[in-house]
Amino acid sequence: MNARSIDKLWTFILYIISSLIVLLLIYLLWEIISNGWGFWDPNFLFGRPSNTQAGGGIGPQLFNSFYILVLTLAISIPLGLGSGIYLAEYAKPGKFLSFVRLCIETLASLPSIVVGLFGLLVFVTMTGWGYSLIGGSLAITILNLPSLTRVSETALLDVPKNIKEGSFGLGATKWQTIVKISIPTAIPQLITGIILSAGRIFGEAAALIYTAGLTTPILNSVAPINSQMNPFNIFRPAETLAVHIWKLNSEGIVPDAPEIAAKSAAVLIVMVLLFNLLARLIANFIHRRYTGSKRKVKVKEIM
Amino acid sequence: MKIRKKNYFANEYLGRTLVTFCGILMVLTTILIIIFIVGKGIQSFTQSNISLFEMLFSPNWSPNDAQNPRFGALKFITGSIVVSIGAVIIAAPIAIALAIFMNYISPIFGDKILKPVLEILVGIPSVVYGFLGVTILVPIIRNHIGGVGFSLMAGIIVLSIMILPTIASIASDAIRAVPKDYLEASYGLGSTRWQAITKAIVPAATTNVLTGVVLGLARAFGEALAVQMVIGNTLQFPKSIFDPTVTLTGILTMDMANTMNGTPWNNALWSLAMILLLISFFFILIIRLIGKR
Numbered sequence A: 001m002n003a004r005s006i007d008k009l010w011t012f013i014l015y016i017i018s019s020l021i022v023l024l025l026i027y028l029l030w031e032i033i034s035n036g037w038g039f040w041d042p043n044f045l046f047g048r049p050s051n052t053q054a055g056g057g058i059g060p061q062l063f064n065s066f067y068i069l070v071l072t073l074a075i076s077i078p079l080g081l082g083s084g085i086y087l088a089e090y091a092k093p094g095k096f097l098s099f100v101r102l103c104i105e106t107l108a109s110l111p112s113i114v115v116g117l118f119g120l121l122v123f124v125t126m127t128g129w130g131y132s133l134i135g136g137s138l139a140i141t142i143l144n145l146p147s148l149t150r151v152s153e154t155a156l157l158d159v160p161k162n163i164k165e166g167s168f169g170l171g172a173t174k175w176q177t178i179v180k181i182s183i184p185t186a187i188p189q190l191i192t193g194i195i196l197s198a199g200r201i202f203g204e205a206a207a208l209i210y211t212a213g214l215t216t217p218i219l220n221s222v223a224p225i226n227s228q229m230n231p232f233n234i235f236r237p238a239e240t241l242a243v244h245i246w247k248l249n250s251e252g253i254v255p256d257a258p259e260i261a262a263k264s265a266a267v268l269i270v271m272v273l274l275f276n277l278l279a280r281l282i283a284n285f286i287h288r289r290y291t292g293s294k295r296k297v298k299v300k301e302i303m
Numbered sequence B: 001m002k003i004r005k006k007n008y009f010a011n012e013y014l015g016r017t018l019v020t021f022c023g024i025l026m027v028l029t030t031i032l033i034i035i036f037i038v039g040k041g042i043q044s045f046t047q048s049n050i051s052l053f054e055m056l057f058s059p060n061w062s063p064n065d066a067q068n069p070r071f072g073a074l075k076f077i078t079g080s081i082v083v084s085i086g087a088v089i090i091a092a093p094i095a096i097a098l099a100i101f102m103n104y105i106s107p108i109f110g111d112k113i114l115k116p117v118l119e120i121l122v123g124i125p126s127v128v129y130g131f132l133g134v135t136i137l138v139p140i141i142r143n144h145i146g147g148v149g150f151s152l153m154a155g156i157i158v159l160s161i162m163i164l165p166t167i168a169s170i171a172s173d174a175i176r177a178v179p180k181d182y183l184e185a186s187y188g189l190g191s192t193r194w195q196a197i198t199k200a201i202v203p204a205a206t207t208n209v210l211t212g213v214v215l216g217l218a219r220a221f222g223e224a225l226a227v228q229m230v231i232g233n234t235l236q237f238p239k240s241i242f243d244p245t246v247t248l249t250g251i252l253t254m255d256m257a258n259t260m261n262g263t264p265w266n267n268a269l270w271s272l273a274m275i276l277l278l279i280s281f282f283f284i285l286i287i288r289l290i291g292k293r
Helices: A003-035 A057-092 A093-110 A112-126 A134-156 A162-168 A174-203 A239-251 A257-289 B001-043 B052-057 B075-106 B105-122 B126-144 B152-176 B180-188 B193-222 B225-230 B246-259 B264-292
Strands: none
Touching: A003 A257, A003 B075, A003 B105, A003 B126, A003 B193, A057 A134, A057 A174, A057 A239, A057 B001, A093 A112, A093 A134, A093 B001, A093 B193, A093 B264, A112 A134, A112 A239, A112 B001, A112 B193, A112 B246, A112 B264, A134 A174, A134 B001, A134 B152, A174 A239, A174 A257, A174 B001, A174 B105, A174 B126, A239 A257, A239 B126, A239 B225, A257 B105, A257 B126, B052 B075, B052 B264, B075 B152, B075 B193, B105 B152, B126 B152, B126 B225, B126 B246, B152 B193, B152 B225, B180 B193, B193 B264, B225 B246, B246 B264
């Protein structure tokens, strides 16, 4: 076979491989959605789970997932943005900076189960909180911080120099420039990164098994805030939707456990897709508002 | 003068201190994690008199045996290594093929379709991958090949899909970074596109592609739930690729809650967590070494 036919053959093979990956995703999404068909039924989405009978819902788990998401973002956005600002604007190259970067790299590659076990030692046992919403949120904050830091750092470094110099020229301090100029300019990228990380927080389970726990007390919104039954009490155990899928699969005793797991997986996937779509739309919308151009912002992939 | 100083405090020093603190917090968190996990992990050697050699090289794991408890973790370590290397063997060639495709064969199809597809694949939560493995893959293996279906193979396939986007996106960046001159020089020498890709472009990008492969390996090694759901969790060395086995992350997810704090069994589990942590450091070290080359 001559070189030209080999070239044609491999081009063909690469087209096949790429198409197969696209088909794989379509197939996986189809399987999840079709198996969980009917997941939008309000009785399922907002209903109470049943331990013994079929027909239970996932109301508390869904609420817990969103509550942990909000708590985690409330903790990790300021910290991630802060260390992003530090790395992009204040840190001076040297031994300390490379040590900070090594630490971030280390944190980013920690297995989530190890972070969960650290959470068990510190947020569950040492603090005496037991399994709790706040413990779970702190554990996922640790998982989430490296990527948020990277997003903030790259977003701030992408801010054009001349805008910042203009601000310095008007007599602003570095901090004022960051708050009034750099962050507003970097907002589209920041929001995109935050929403994408929200999708990951929503689906995280391994770090939560030993920090937020596998159970949810019966919730009652009129209970006092320090009661385990109050849904907003951050010191109560909380099983999230992702953990629920895992638990149904490993120790589910409800007769319709596979069906509930399938529907929960569908809900989880739809949420993740929505987060992904939202990130793209917001990034493009804000970018157009800010620049007036039609050029699209690339959704930077964050791992 | 006084007012000006105060302004400087509010407008510069306060903010600078806060963000520096955030940076230091990252360092503190990392150090605390190491101290706590290692501190807890060495208790089985200092308090429970388990030998490190036995833990690393003995296959006998019977922690709840009252007479003669054994704490050999070789089966878990082997399981983790085999399943993650298997996943990389499947995922890496496909990922590199995708990276070449996105940059040189069809950048438009790559950018408009393949890239979003990979981004969505990254976003699918690991429990959902595990669930898909249980509902699709395990029955296929059980019906067409035999056995229980929960197997090393199921774990390898699920993991390979999970790490594919990681390797593909890093490999794609690496290949994109190769100067276009390489392609044109190869064309000038009369090579076909495929010859230019395999002889000039991919070799030039090898170092960074390798980083992606090691990162994929690290991710596969640390993945817990998806693997635990499909691998069968049977305490044995797999005799074939379709046998069930067990991994480090699997035993940690299942048993940590069943053991009492301070017992030798519990301590041994913490040692496994420490081994997992040390291995993930080892991967970072390799990536750094590759980067220095």
